[in-house]
Amino acid sequence: GFDTRVGEGGVLLSGGQRQRICIARAFLKNAPILILDEATSSLDSASELQVKKAIDNLMAGRTTIIIAHRFSSLEHARKIFVLSCGEVVEEGSLEELLAKGGEFRYLHDLQVCQIHS
Structure with a gap:
């Protein structure tokens, strides 16, 4: 939950967990412009598929800039x-x-x- 201790700067979280939290924050912010910089780079394949579905929903109706080295991240661009x-x-x-x-x-x-x- 919101009260879970994650250490200073998230040091108790894995890279993938930090990325998922950043994506959740983007959902909550509901900003009209979304910038994703290697949004799935620290995720395993199964988690990447789940996160990509969430990102697809998040991108709907927004200007989205995706910075990526994985070509799978660009399929909907x-x-x-x-x-x-x-x-x-x-x-x-x-x-x-x-x-x-x-x-x-x-x-x-x-x-x-x-x-x-």
């Missing part, structure tokens, strides 16, 4: 910006960027090949 050395090098939808065959496609293929090998 309307527009993706690819950064390299602090510069936008590509932009478009997931389908457009994959079809383009540029930096995004290269990074995507590297990650997908790692997962399937």
Whole structure:
């Protein structure tokens, strides 16, 4: 509950627990703009699926900026910006960027090949 002791700065919590608390705070805040920075990076696969469902609900009706290295986090994005050395090098939808065959496609293929090998 709200009175549970978690230590100074949440030191008694795992990374995944801290991420889930941050997502819960975002639900409670109900802000019109949501920024998710590697929101599922510390979660195991089962927890990631649950959290992604909650995030999908949280994003409804909001401007959402997702900072991600996992391509699975980008599947519902309307527009993706690819950064390299602090510069936008590509932009478009997931389908457009994959079809383009540029930096995004290269990074995507590297990650997908790692997962399937």
